[in-house]
Amino acid sequence: MELISGGDMLVRALHESGVEYIYGYPGGSLLHVYDAVYRQSAVKHVLVRHEQAAAHMADGYARATGKAGVVMVTSGPGATNTITGIATAFTDSIPMVIITGQVMSHLIGDDAFQETDMLGVSRPIVKHSFSVTRPEDIPDIVAKAFYIANTGRPGPVVIDIPKDMTMPNERYEYVYPKKVKLRSYTPPQRGHSGQIKKAVELLLAAKRPVIYAGGGVIIDGSSDKLRALVDRLDFPCTNTLMGLGSYPGTGERSLGMLGMHGTYEANVAMHNADVILAVGARFDDRVTNATSKFCPDAKIIHIDIDPSSISKTITADVPIVGPVGAVLDEMTALLDEANEVPDAEAIASWWKQINEWRQRHGGRYEKNESQLMKPQEVIEAMWDATKGDAYVTSDVGQHQMFAAQYYKFDKPNRWINSGGLGTMGFGFPAAMGIKMNFPDEMVVCVTGEGSIQMNIQELSTCLQYGIPVKILCLNNGSLGMVRQWQDMNYEGRHSHSYMESLPDFVKLVEAYGHVGIRVKGRDELPQALEDTFGKYNDRLVFLDVAVDETEHVYPMQVPMGTMRDMWLSKTERT
Amino acid sequence: MRHIISILLENEPGALSRVVGLFAQRGYNIETLTVAPTEDETLSRLTMTTDGDERKIEQITKHLNRLIEVVKLVDLSEGAHIERELMLIKVRAVGAQRAEIKRTADIFRGQVVDVSASVYTIQLTGTSDKLEAFIEAIGESCVLETVRTGVSGIARGEKVLSL
């Protein structure tokens, strides 16, 4: 029988759990583990420049691949630096396993050097957490952590490992469990048949239906099933910010995004709907506007794997707890059996109405006569340059909304953004995590000059590992989204939304060994994009594009109103 | 309405803090809370009383169920159940009051478990309402100290909360 140390066990168990990359940063409590990492080659380690970025890299990896991302950091500040990243993943239900070092067991509670109660600090933002108290438990805990992170409603899981659990000279038998079973955790495998039947009856009787699909569809890998259902029923489909790509953005039945910055047609169609089928979406406040005025005529069918998401903010008429894919399969089977189809006449007139609504705003914006571009046109040009097929990550602000609105995603897992927590600094490291795993794909981080500075140190990591992501910085010289709210609600008093003393980004990225291109006006953009994806294809390129700082994101729902109460431009209200 | 939520919880370090943390984090109120081991040493039994409308209670139970360490959960107030709380209460008992307090304790089936020159310590079991009624009966002014265990409860009849 081979005996190995806790540190070796950890690395081996990660490998056995299917881990390809660890994103991390070493420190005292983890030195035994880092030595174990050094002595093997099955699992690769990526050294970041700040632990927050490790968490976002793992998160980006997870969102694009559907597999749990892995983070490894030392105790104390290493661990606390990951908190924003863990919260980001938790809010968007992203599977992640975070391994944090801890001080020696006998020192816990003594305020030892670099001691932080990581389990306590992270408790509200993890799906679950473990503390290792016996080295021989490590393989079992690792297997459980991945099982919990990946199944049901996914989420981050923390494993806190005191240093003495990994001593090189204390060796134990390594047993990785063949199967993980937890008596207290059994994620649902299918929905309730009676409820699904009721849902199908409602759908067949609907005259003004809308399918409202969210990130749960993508997480469950069920976009194909959603598409098939939407198309066979000929119902309109709108996506949440997290669900973009689950139904093709250029598809004729797509209404685009709904909610605060959703399309006019999506929000008005929701408001007037008689049946809403919510699939893997959670009626977030950025979607519903005032819940008391939400979709007054609609019967609501709600499919979600997490019972606590159902009837939380909006009461469901037909709640269905289960994995999206399994429920959609059962619905499809029932539709096959039914000798009924939806009322074709009603659906046709509903489409006629929707098509009229589509004309009302139609994603319009006014271009400047001068060279100074609007952010929207930059996104459109980027869509053209990448043929709509890039992985696009974003940070948070106006640029994020413009990317969501104007880059039409036809595939799932391609739009990667911090929807729930809204974490500035997310986009760049997330793009890195994706690019490392899809080296042949185009990976673009759409960002702002504010957000990019929150994790800009990772330019160094990109040089070390050769990660040629493209950074498209919509530089409006201000914290644009904050500024927009100040314009709208504070008579234009721009309290601390300026970014004075911005760095010269071109020089900055050059200093890190990459390519920087400044785009001051419209005429320069085509060449810059061509170079970015052409001659600099295998380099990291930072495109610093000047855009109009006065632009606002529209449509925008009027606070406390119904779904259909919107500003369509600075002067036009519905 | 007041609900009694009864939980079988994995007997693991940190499990209780997740339950309590959940209430703090989501702004739910805990009125009473008791935890103790069960006949199965891997499980603890936790009973809590909380207040809220149907919607809130539904959210509370769903969120509790989401915790990995929560093995089973039941809202006892949904069915017939037995509810008990134990109180130890120190009251000032001098002169004629002594007999009066003893009599009241007898009526409530309480027991005097400790006696000193001017103080009775009384033990009383029952529903929370009964304990409150007792305090009212003897008069709040003579109460020196109260210690209550919080509610424990169990379903009536054949129903059992077990694995």
Ligand SMILES: Cc1ncc(C[n+]2csc(CCOP(=O)(O)OP(=O)(O)O)c2C)c(N)n1
């Ligand atoms: C970490 C963090 N801090 C603060 C905010 C609040 N916030 C939301 S958008 C925004 C401005 C972002 O500016 P920039 O990145 O330049 O994007 P723009 O809106 O100008 O496109 C701020 C400060 C946030 N979302 N995240």
Ligand SMILES: [Mg+2]
């Ligand atoms: Mg900006």
